[in-house]
Amino acid sequence: xxxxxxxSETSGKISVNCVVNGDAVTLxxxxxxxxLDVLREELRLTGTKEGCGEGECGACSVIINGELxxxxxxxxxxxxxxxxxxxxxVASGEQLDAVQEAFIECGGAQCGICTxxxxxxxxxxxxxxxxxxxxxxxxGLAGNLCRCTGYMKIFESVVRACERTGxxx
Amino acid sequence: MATNKNSNGFRRNxxxxxxANGKDLKVVxxxxxxxxxxxxxxxxxxxxxxIVLPRMLYAKLLRSHEPHAIIKSIDTSKAEALPGVLAVxxxxxxxxxxxxxxxxxxxHPLCVDRVRFIGDPVAAVAAIDEDTAFExxxxxxxxxxxxxxxxxxxxxxxxxxxxxxxxGEGGNVHKSVHLEFxxxxxxxxxxxxxxxxxxxxxxxTHLPMEQxxxxxxxxxxxxxxxxxxxxxxxxxxxxxxxxxxxxAAHIRVIATPNGGGFGGKSDPFNHEIVVCELSRRTRRPVxxxxxxxxxFYCHRGRHPVLMKIKTGVKKDGAITAMDFESFLDGGAYGSxxxxxxxxxxxxxxxxxxxxxxxxxxxxxxxxxPPCGPKRGHGTPQPRFGLEVQxxxxxxxxxxxxxxxxxxxxxxxxSVTANYLRIGSMGLGKCIEKVVKGSDxxxxxxxxxxxxxxxxxxxxxxxxxxLPIYWNNMPHSGVQLALDRQGGVRIQCGSIDIGQGxxxxxxxxxxxxxxxxPFDIRVLTADTDLTPVDLGSYSSRVTLMTGNAALQAAERAxxxxxxxxxxxLCTPVENLSFADRRVFDVENPETGVTFxxxxxxxxxxxxxxxxxxxxxxxxxxxxxxxxxxxxxxAYSYSAAIAEVDVDAETGFxxxxxxxxxxxxxxxxxxxxxxxxxxxGVYMGLGEALMEEMIYRANRNAVHKFxxxxxxxxxxxxxxxDVLTYLVEDADPNGPxxxxxxxxxxxxxxxxxxxxxxxxxVGVRVDEVPITPEKVLAALxxxxxxxxxxxxxxxxxxxxxxxxxxxxxxxxxxDGKEMPxxxxxx
Numbered sequence: 001x002x003x004x005x006x007x008s009e010t011s012g013k014i015s016v017n018c019v020v021n022g023d024a025v026t027l028x029x030x031x032x033x034x035x036l037d038v039l040r041e042e043l044r045l046t047g048t049k050e051g052c053g054e055g056e057c058g059a060c061s062v063i064i065n066g067e068l069x070x071x072x073x074x075x076x077x078x079x080x081x082x083x084x085x086x087x088x089x090v091a092s093g094e095q096l097d098a099v100q101e102a103f104i105e106c107g108g109a110q111c112g113i114c115t116x117x118x119x120x121x122x123x124x125x126x127x128x129x130x131x132x133x134x135x136x137x138x139x140g141l142a143g144n145l146c147r148c149t150g151y152m153k154i155f156e157s158v159v160r161a162c163e164r165t166g167x168x169x
Numbered sequence: 170m171a172t173n174k175n176s177n178g179f180r181r182n183x184x185x186x187x188x189a190n191g192k193d194l195k196v197v198x199x200x201x202x203x204x205x206x207x208x209x210x211x212x213x214x215x216x217x218x219x220i221v222l223p224r225m226l227y228a229k230l231l232r233s234h235e236p237h238a239i240i241k242s243i244d245t246s247k248a249e250a251l252p253g254v255l256a257v258x259x260x261x262x263x264x265x266x267x268x269x270x271x272x273x274x275x276x277h278p279l280c281v282d283r284v285r286f287i288g289d290p291v292a293a294v295a296a297i298d299e300d301t302a303f304e305x306x307x308x309x310x311x312x313x314x315x316x317x318x319x320x321x322x323x324x325x326x327x328x329x330x331x332x333x334x335x336x337g338e339g340g341n342v343h344k345s346v347h348l349e350f351x352x353x354x355x356x357x358x359x360x361x362x363x364x365x366x367x368x369x370x371x372x373x374t375h376l377p378m379e380q381x382x383x384x385x386x387x388x389x390x391x392x393x394x395x396x397x398x399x400x401x402x403x404x405x406x407x408x409x410x411x412x413x414x415x416x417a418a419h420i421r422v423i424a425t426p427n428g429g430g431f432g433g434k435s436d437p438f439n440h441e442i443v444v445c446e447l448s449r450r451t452r453r454p455v456x457x458x459x460x461x462x463x464x465f466y467c468h469r470g471r472h473p474v475l476m477k478i479k480t481g482v483k484k485d486g487a488i489t490a491m492d493f494e495s496f497l498d499g500g501a502y503g504s505x506x507x508x509x510x511x512x513x514x515x516x517x518x519x520x521x522x523x524x525x526x527x528x529x530x531x532x533x534x535x536x537x538p539p540c541g542p543k544r545g546h547g548t549p550q551p552r553f554g555l556e557v558q559x560x561x562x563x564x565x566x567x568x569x570x571x572x573x574x575x576x577x578x579x580x581x582x583s584v585t586a587n588y589l590r591i592g593s594m595g596l597g598k599c600i601e602k603v604v605k606g607s608d609x610x611x612x613x614x615x616x617x618x619x620x621x622x623x624x625x626x627x628x629x630x631x632x633x634x635l636p637i638y639w640n641n642m643p644h645s646g647v648q649l650a651l652d653r654q655g656g657v658r659i660q661c662g663s664i665d666i667g668q669g670x671x672x673x674x675x676x677x678x679x680x681x682x683x684x685x686p687f688d689i690r691v692l693t694a695d696t697d698l699t700p701v702d703l704g705s706y707s708s709r710v711t712l713m714t715g716n717a718a719l720q721a722a723e724r725a726x727x728x729x730x731x732x733x734x735x736x737l738c739t740p741v742e743n744l745s746f747a748d749r750r751v752f753d754v755e756n757p758e759t760g761v762t763f764x765x766x767x768x769x770x771x772x773x774x775x776x777x778x779x780x781x782x783x784x785x786x787x788x789x790x791x792x793x794x795x796x797x798x799x800x801x802a803y804s805y806s807a808a809i810a811e812v813d814v815d816a817e818t819g820f821x822x823x824x825x826x827x828x829x830x831x832x833x834x835x836x837x838x839x840x841x842x843x844x845x846x847x848g849v850y851m852g853l854g855e856a857l858m859e860e861m862i863y864r865a866n867r868n869a870v871h872k873f874x875x876x877x878x879x880x881x882x883x884x885x886x887x888x889d890v891l892t893y894l895v896e897d898a899d900p901n902g903p904x905x906x907x908x909x910x911x912x913x914x915x916x917x918x919x920x921x922x923x924x925x926x927x928x929v930g931v932r933v934d935e936v937p938i939t940p941e942k943v944l945a946a947l948x949x950x951x952x953x954x955x956x957x958x959x960x961x962x963x964x965x966x967x968x969x970x971x972x973x974x975x976x977x978x979x980x981x982d983g984k985e986m987p988x989x990x991x992x993x
Binding site: 040044047056104111137143150153 | 206208214375428461666849875876877885
């Protein structure tokens with residue numbers, strides 16, 4: 001069989017300017033390409049995971065303009081001019097976010113595949129409700145499925161992160 | 170070196186984290202973070218689907234939309250002609266069958282002449298991108314000749330033709346077993362009360378958050394590497410060598426961190442073999458990532474099991490005999506099914522004293538996705554039936570179900586009627602903890618209508634006593650390499666599926682060598698670089714790899730001790746390893762750093778590396794079928810569930826679960842608690858909502874192969890969990906440790922069912938306990954009928970003659986009795 005080296009780059013791709021983890025980027029993609037795939041394949045930001053492809057599990061969660069979104073449901077054409085945060089943008093260099101530290105200390109990550117989405121959901125929750133009640137935590141993370149932990153250690157992690165940030169501020 | 174020669178020496182002093190010699194443990198028993206936690210929390214862990222190689226192609230498998238049919242023809246010409254397609258293969262390109270068990274080599278990477286369930290793959294494509302592969306897949310034309318579809322246990326035992334497979338016990342019965350331990354008639358004659366109950370446990374699936382993915386690279390030196398999300402790289406390695414007709418030495422399997430396994434990644438899978446073949450043909454790397462829908466069809470999940478249990482008891486609840494029948498809906502292939510069948514009849518005897526026991530088990534083939542091992546493998550179903558039946562027996566005998574169980578526990582250090590050797594046995598303490606913690610005595614039968622509590626117990630193996638293919642080699646091997654700058658590398662074939670097995674290796678080696686667990690590099694699950702470990706299944710990893718790691722570390726410590734003792738002119742037995750130092754306990758300032766100790770040892774002995782391995786003890790059972798059930802140790806759990814049942818809607822809310830788990834010893838209590846909570850969570854899903862069900866009208870298509878419709882508990886449904894760990898070191902566990910990955914799931918379903926009864930007085934003898942079933946039972950009760958929902962009978966089948974074994978109490982030697990020829 002013949003060797004095919006690449007597909008044509010001309011067929012209908014658009015360019016999308018947006019900010020990903022603080023960096024301005026120009027993405028070349030089909031307009032209906034899923035943001036999830038563009039992040040993973042064009043930008044090699046593989047921390048964003050696919051768990052279902054239908055917006056049900058939250059493994060592909062990213063934060064777009066301050067809102068927690070399932071990136072598998074977002075056509076890339078919709079993120080023109082948007083500010084996107086993925087798991088790779090949560091730590092500042094060596095310094096992990098308090099939420100990440102808390103997940104590490106409390107055993108909030110088991111297999112780790114839901115963890116990026118879960119960390120972003122927790123961050124987003126704490127941004128909106130800095131001192132959440134248990135009901136707030138359950139509600140805030142309800143869009144993110146985890147099959148390993150039974151969520152208990154994740155709840156603990158969020159509480160620990162609150163204590164941390166509360167003590168620090 | 171005198172101290173801690175082997176794991177048997179370790180005993181936990183109550184409330185004091187010290188070993189047999191009173192030495193404080195620095196790592197074991199402490200809640201250290203996992204060695205891979207930072208990578209997981211920053212999204213840096215590389216799962217199989219995250220791997221991208223230069224010139225990589227993408228594969229898609231065309232799957233049958235017919236549940237049972239003969240493949241008349243396959244036309245791949247249009248797919249081959251599509252630009253961007255590099256290879257198209259069908260069943261004839263990979264004709265050698267495989268299967269996880271040597272007795273069930275009934276799968277092909279791509280179906281050769283027949284499809285057996287919707288989702289069975291018939292062809293595969295490799296193309297330059299996923300879209301092209303998908304397009305090409307849809308251009309493949311398959312002509313099928315439909316066959317009659319068999320969709321249930323009842324149909325499978327009635328319909329002999331067509332046969333789904335041409336092996337097994339005849340017709341569509343895959344496996345049929347009949348074991349008898351002791352004189353059942355005598356046992357039932359001694360009983361004051363005999364109950365017979367029928368239960369059904371619907372099938373469900375693992376639903377790992379990670380969709381299976383694999384990347385194969387057949388390189389120009391004719392060596393093949395497969396990166397895959399598997400729990401059993403060693404078995405995949407063997408299956409690849411067989412189906413590809415390659416020397417195993419030319420194949421390297423690297424298991425990538427599993428994004429959840431739960432048993433669902435324990436079989437060698439067709440897509441793994443297919444990408445290897447596509448890579449061999451194209452000489453380019455090939456990746457496949459299953460869609461979520463495909464994961465539902467590939468699942469190998471929990472078998473649906475129909476059960477009939479007859480149990481005789483004395484007035485005080487002592488069991489005199491138990492007769493257990495199980496019928497497993499196996500789906501379309503063998504998978505682990507023969508083992509699953511035996512497991513539905515194995516562990517009934519290790520919780521309470523069962524002096525006489527009979528087991529009849531049958532697994533049927535049906536045209537549905539094949540079932541296999543899911544967390545608890547074959548034991549949650551019988552455990553559900555057994556624990557609900559005990560609740561009914563206690564009710565009839567007017568006994569407290571907790572007291573009744575406590576009174577008749579199987580004794581520690583004993584051999585059961587079916588020849589399972591029990592070592593440590595902490596179930597009594599587990600029951601006491603949850604009874605106290607939940608205020609059981611003031612709640613059971615005392616809460617207002619709609620509120621209830623239920624208790625159930627369970628046990629699970631700490632690793633299967635036998636490997637999947639017969640051999641006398643160790644089940645787990647560990648190599649240690651010591652670097653002269655103080656680093657230590659652990660190599661082991663085990664695979665971390667999220668349970669923390671990489672970390673357990675590091676903690677144990679760090680403890681023995683007195684170093685920091687984070688100074689250790691853990692290299693696992695690579696068949697080129699790591700000694701064989703059989704895989705992450707049967708809750709075997711902590712006990713088996715732990716013992717192998719302990720042995721390797723103790724051997725390294727011995728070498729270092731000799732060299733350091735010589736240097737310090739100190740007796741070897743005076744040396745202690747702690748805080749990255751090796752020093753004289755009587756004179757702690759006299760010592761060397763760990764790195765210096767390695768230098769001394771390397772100067773004396775040459776390059777320092779040690780190995781350790783672990784083989785489970787021989788089982789006392791010698792009869793045919795005795796291979797399933799034996800384990801070096803058994804963990805125990807007791808759970809109490811508190812529920813709220815809305816009698817108007819039938820909706821069950823589990824408010825809290827108290828669970829006691831006999832862990833032997835926690836290597837890391839934080840990870841143990843995480844496993845317990847995760848087990849309770851998964852049990853909650855099975856108890857209330859999770860089910861693999863298929864549309865009727867013979868097409869056997871999955872009703873809802875999506876996360877949207879297959880309901881699993883979210884943060885909103887998850888109940889509170891109060892965990893109590895019981896730590897009585899088991900002599901066979903490393904530092905006394907037993908399993909926790911699977912056991913704590915088991916008591917949850919029956920505890921919830923028993924709590925529903927306590928709340929509204931109806932029995933739902935079936936899981937999941939959905940609102941419709943609760944309402945149906947409530948309606949039956951209101952009409953004066955039996956206040957119950959559940960199956961009413963089991964199929965009448967002809968069982969093979971019983972294989973009879975005298976129990977240990979009857980003076981048996983573990984061998985089957987000679988069959989007496991009886992002709993009627």
